[in-house]
Amino acid sequence: MNPNIAALLNLVVMDAIFLCIVLAVFGLVAGTKRAAFAVMKRNFVGYFSNPTGYVFLCIFVFLTSVAAFWPYEFFNQNLATLDQLNYWYPLIMLVFIPAITMSIWAEERRAGTDELLLTLPADDFDIVIGKYMAAAAIFTASLLFSQLSTFVTLTILTDGGLDTGLIFTTYIGYWFVGVTMIAIGMVASFLTGNLTVGFILGALFNAPLAFASLADSVVGSGEAVFGINFAELIKESGIARPFDDFGRGVISTSSTIYFVLVTVVALYMCMVLIGRRHWTGGKDGNTMAYHYLGRIIALVVVTASAVVLFRNRDIVRHDMTEGQVSSLAPATTKLIQNLESDRPIKIDAYISKDIPEMYARTRYELVNLLKEFQSEAAASGRTIEVNLFDEIDLFSDEAAEAADRFGIEPVTRMVREQGSYQQKRIIMGAAFRAGLEKVVVPIFEYGIPVEYELVRSINTVARGERKRVGIVRTDAQLMGGMSMAGMQMRPIEKHPLVDELSKQYEVEEVSLEAPIGPGVYDALFVVQPSSLAPPQFERLLEAIKAGVPTAVFEDPLPFARQDITATGEPKQQPGGMFGMGGGGQQPKGDIRELWDILELKSTGSPGVQYYNSDIVWQDFNPYPNLDMNVDPFWSFIDENAPGVEPGQALSAASPITDGLRQVLALYAGTVQPADGATLTHTPLLATGTASGTLPVTKLVQLMQTGMEGLSGAIEGPSPNQVLAMTVEGKQTAADPSAEAEGGSGGDENPIRVAYVADIDLMLPVFLQIRADPNQATDLRFQFQNVTFLLNTIDWLTGETDFIDVRKHEPIFASLKMIDAVKETASMDVRAKRKEFQRQSEEAIREAEEARDEQLKELREEVTELQKKSKDGSIPRPLIDAKSIEYQTKSERLQRALAVKREKFEREAERNIAKIQRESDQQVTAIQNKVKAYAVALPCIPPLIVGVVVFASRRLRERENISKSRLK
Template sequence: MNPTVLGAIFRRDFVSYFSNPTGYVFICVFVMLSALAAFWPPEFFSNNLANLDQLSGWMPFILLVFIPAISMSIWAEERRQGTDELLLTLPASDLDVVLGKFLAGVAIYTVSLLFSMFSIFLVFSWGLGSPDGGLFIGSYLGYWFVGIAMLSVGMVASFLTSNLTVGFILGMVFNAPLALFGVAELIVKDPATAQVIRQWSALEQFRDFERGVVSISSVVYFLSIAAVMLYVSMVLISKRHWAGGDDGETKGGHYLLRTICLLAIIGAANIFLTNHDARGDMTTEGLNSLSARTIEMVKNLGADDAVPPIRVDAYVSPQAPAEYASQKRDFLATLDELAAASGGKIRVTKHEIENFSEQATLAERAYGIEPRQVITNVRGARKTEEIFLGAAFNCGLDKVVLPFIDRGIPVEYELVRSITTVAQQKRQRIGLLKTAVELNGGFSMQGAIDETQLIRELKKQYDVVEVDPASPITEKYDVLLAVQPSSLGPAEMDHFVAAVKSGQPTAIFEDPFPIPGFWPNVVGTSQPNPPAGGGMMGMFGGGGGPPAPKGDIAQLWNLLGVRLVGDEIVWQDYNPYPSAGDMVESTWVFVDEGNGALEPFSELDPITGGLRQLLLLYPGSLRGDAREGIEFTPLAVTGSNTGTLTHSDIQMAARGGFGLRQRRTGEQYVLAARIAGEAQTVEKLSLDALNEKAADNEDEADADQETAAAPAPSPLNAVIVSDIDCLADPFFAIREMGSSDDMLVQWNFQNVAFVLNVLDSLADDDRFLEVRKRTRQHRILSKIEQATEDFRKKASEKSAEFKDETRDEIAAVRSEFDEEIAKIEARTDLTPVAKRQLVEFTRTRLSRSRDVKIEALEQKRDRQIRQSERDLDARIRGVQDFYKAAAVLLPPIPPILLAFFVFFHRRSAEREGVAKSRLRFGKAPETTPQNT
């Protein structure tokens, strides 16, 4: 390789491109098309994400036009001008010539790309928002790799012709598969074949860069195309030596075989790297990074060769509404990262399916995955759409299905949990203690009762087994879940306490005041069980049988060394959501850093470490007895702006219609605690007492023998939560909804994560404790949000003003009506019968007029509100249209300015040292009388 010749060829081609105005025209067109693709699709503003997703979808097709415009002149122009023979006589190898021209084309494309990058970033920063720098650079790095691959292909096309137009067309034709394979499903009807074709398209290989991930497999893919095409270009140049003739020998078959071998080697390398990839996340927000715990779990999947590969079928809609755009992005990105981290153990197949397609029918039949109806907000109007966003995980004969991943659910947690669960040879078991709380569903006088969301959530990870405490609980479970155990009968309570005493890990949720709307027919700790037969018998006067007796729950508290006053309900004067107003009551007890507690959560305990907020409704309180051998660890603690009330206080307030009788104590109450120690600690005390009593009647040897016969201590392992409402379905529904602009209050409590952490920790399964808390923050169009927020606020104020005015006017009409009736009733010159008749007549006559006026006022109010909404929509569209116009008009300005600078600089250089008389527009010499 001769660097001098290579550099000379590079400079010649590079400078000649920018010496021609046509080059700047192509750059301006490229920059303008890039801006149009980035900012003009309606998804850009509706998704409200500061990224280049729309441009990434269109870039291969833009390059399909722009790259041939660069590559068509690489060799065709040399042939057209007859300078190719002169170029080949230089003291350089064919490799020098090919590399020099290729690098010149790459440099030209790089300059064009830098113009586009600078211009689009300027538009973002100036008027839209701050994009993720790593994501932005990663996307453009991907564009660069796609471009150099297409340039190499276009270079081969240019070597085949001496006509620029033909070179341009051939460049488009040869590059078309790279772009069109990305939409193979539009061409090939078989989904499996389309998936294979799409996998090798430039668009699919670019996906990593689009998400801000630099992967070795994608880089090698594009460089492989460039290497093969450069080799083909060298073969085409060297053809003059071996093409045959009078003295030559044809070597076409030889070079064809060498090219095929090169393709085989590069193809094998790409397949190997696809399964053994190295990746790096460039995003500032870590949008694609997996937690260390997730990577560890995924890599451990391959440690057991007995576990077959895990096949993941992801079903997504081609277009997701704005509210689910980031969730879909995280879903697909996380699947790719999990597959890459598994070393080929996880195989992902993505299906983009329409709602009524054949693939949609197959997804429903095979896995029960159906399109979910979601509510979206399109320019202020609420609409419903049906979208796919689910996955099925298969490993051997076992499978786990996620029908839909709601936007409030951490994607990484859901996916890694499903993968590790389906790969397990045997799932852990949760024993669900049968109490008055029917978490598992069943039947009642009112009909079937569905299983709760908690049970559905647990079944994704555990085998849930119902445990009947009517008989001794001898079987061991990974964790035993007891909800409102105070409802158990005496024998059932004894069996349950014996199970806890035996060392069974147990999660106990006990509530002094369960909310009736969540738990019908479930009473508080100190309240008697409802009558046998339920409420239906009472409706017909039967009243049912006597209430079932309750067991003594005090023996459970004595065993665990805690105190829970059954009729004491905690309240706290703290509301972290001022926008909620009166919706938040003092009996809604929030645990977070703002409630005034020194340590609201135990950061050292894996259950609560990292939690931000917890909400318990009408909870009780826990106190440790400071008993030797038992460790009482508070997990959730209130602030000191607190007090208590009783169950009867709430009932009296409900019957009398007055406020709650709240007693202020200023105490910090423990709402949840972990208990660890020896179950025999309590028994030892009673045994010592018995031994002391027996010493008065028996000799010391008998007492020592009795002590020696005592059973070995069993470890206690329990978590107690003084509320069961945190298990209710509404908390799961709020988690699924996530944050939304339509919600009056953006709730941030983590009740679901807390409950699942309790069960996982007791089951000694710490795999998901940290992953469950991870969230990803996408950059949005913050400046657009700020620009439109004032419009929304003014429109809301105007709508409220219209409603207030209408309310006052309606009140005035009704007041006028009442005054007319009052005047008649105040008359003394009429008999009671005549007065009553006149009142009825007047009421009938005026009520019609009143109703007409009220209806007109309501119609006027509705028209004003609709007009206000139209004005809001028009203003928002105006803001978006303004930035759209700016996004298209501003980007071409830098290359135009550079073109003018180069033009005038060249003109100035050409005029330097030239006599003015020789210039085309120079001044003619003056004539004198002597010259005439």
């Protein structure tokens, strides 16, 4: 089925269910209150039998379409949401709702039909509820027109990928806002007999609820007075807070009850106003007025209490979005419910205005999740106070507070917007506090899972005490240091992975100068353990045998870190002062001793002293734009690799890799269980069938002489090479005396190790790609190396809940049509850029050939003279003169060539800029066309219906009029 039709049917079914519920309520009233039904029918038919009603309907659809699609932020955000309409909707309602309610009772008084209504065999409730149901029905019909037009526009923009659940719940929220404001507007209509005054009063009475969210700018957001924060109290009483749930795709008990109770209070006030004719003017008129005023105040107090009660204890809270963008992962909910501390947790989040498109989705998710964290915490009896400072200016007091208190400062990012690259400064950070504990996330990078950052920070401050991870000091020097490789001293920066781990753990450097027993560290992290000196290496082995969970990364050929000694290479003695002197070999660990403990082996052969593991190759490249076909030693561990079974490349049997999509290893080794192994070995990363191994010695020779002979060096495929695995179980330490007595032979110690035969998969560039995926826009890398590393440490420390949180990826509905236009334009720009560069290079090459051709004859003449000068037949001055002539002409032609090269390059840049400008204009033209159609077309259906109604009405009026009177 066409996705557009499927989305439409899905929405129609949801609307039908909702309308059935509404009609059931109306039917119940109509069945028990016939007078109310008669009043409703009279008002509803009267509204839509008049062309004026269709004019108002057309205006309503026009305004909602303009608010939804005309702002630039809609396309900048690139999400199929109604955020812009949500912002302007209260203002639209302040115009449209009074237009409906102003005539509900004021028109009856003006026409003198109010006395007729009051003399009907009906009570006050019948009249009020009938009027209300008529207005609600009029508004519902108008809302359906708006929903249909909005849905069609978004469906086209998303190519059928629209989140119908989000659109449905958002319009349910619009409906609740509208019917609540109708009840309030009716109060204004019952107070006056003038339509204009009724309209103005209707807008004024609804304005406080509509603008309550702006209380901070009026009352101020200072400290509480007498324990009451009046700004917060006013904001809580407005419609923005309860509507926010619906606008984010969540149906909640608290929001529904708010609108229902406010509507009931307003309708009761209408009944008091219509019923005051019974007691005003009498001797007890004032007493009855105070009596009903007391009733209203009591009802308001009960309503406010009920709203507060249900807001803190949502009975039902259901995320209707198809991508689950407004709900927490089950693991996150579990972590919040099981927080180890009862201390209140405070979250101060700061988000600036004008967020770039690449960060728009992160901002949307951050705001959604912060609100869900607060709701989930309230439901589980925890206290998470969220102070969200959204849409702040870079130089506002809030921005200054963020910088002074938490160190959250504006960061500068290079972004492309509105056809040009520009530097933008943004604020999007948060501080988490609980007691004396504090964690600050200075910037939520758009490539990092927001939910993971939030739940990790909350759990860290709530727990107070973090688990400890020891980084073993090896040649890799993850904590930073100095390197003497190449007889030259150079500094090594601290690895960014250490900062990432520090957000969750207490990270310390371990020198292994003393033994490490269980309980000292929750996990050890050791990179290239074979580079350790024998005493330190032996202590590492003892720690592993003692049961200390350890992540081991051992690389037979460190590709990007050539200062690290490879597994099979001898370790060179550091040089002397300033890299001078020294030399010779230094003893180091033998990795085979570790393999014996873990019951592992690797394909390869012994070197002179150490074991040389083979290097894994794989003929698979998932990125056509990445020119890497000549280097098969970049192993893309991917489920789409040839010959890979589901859950094999990235093992579904381990929580470390279950759910991952792709990991990249560079010049990695291979590992497999030893024969007769008793420990449990679970493969983590494996290649496909088009893979194999190559001895490291052959590879090094090829790298030195050139890779042309690579195909001949590879003997043949050896499929499904394993690059990493976990090792678990209990190893029995031999005890000869126990064996002699027939015992088991020793104490059993737990082994818990993750072994990875590559260290290049943790290069800093992978953390950069994770934080900024758009730095390689043409390639769109999907590497999850950082997630693999974090999952490994969490598995070792037992923090598996965070692994599940990282797997939760909400699905956002984006504007695929605009994305397709941008992608097509971008591909066109790339193709033409390559063509212009090719033409420029060709022109430069031809100019160089022309220069060489011009110099050829003169150069040959100089060469011939130099040959003849050996026998003395050619005078030296003549040779020098020719040489100077050649040099002068060569320099002149070289300058001319430089001028031509600069001209060609400038011309290419100008052409590329022109193509880029035309591409941006094309995208802007499509956006403007969408705006025009989205605003103009929805107005046509109600206008056509209005014209038909007007024409039919005129025809009916002329039916009984004689032709002579029509002249």
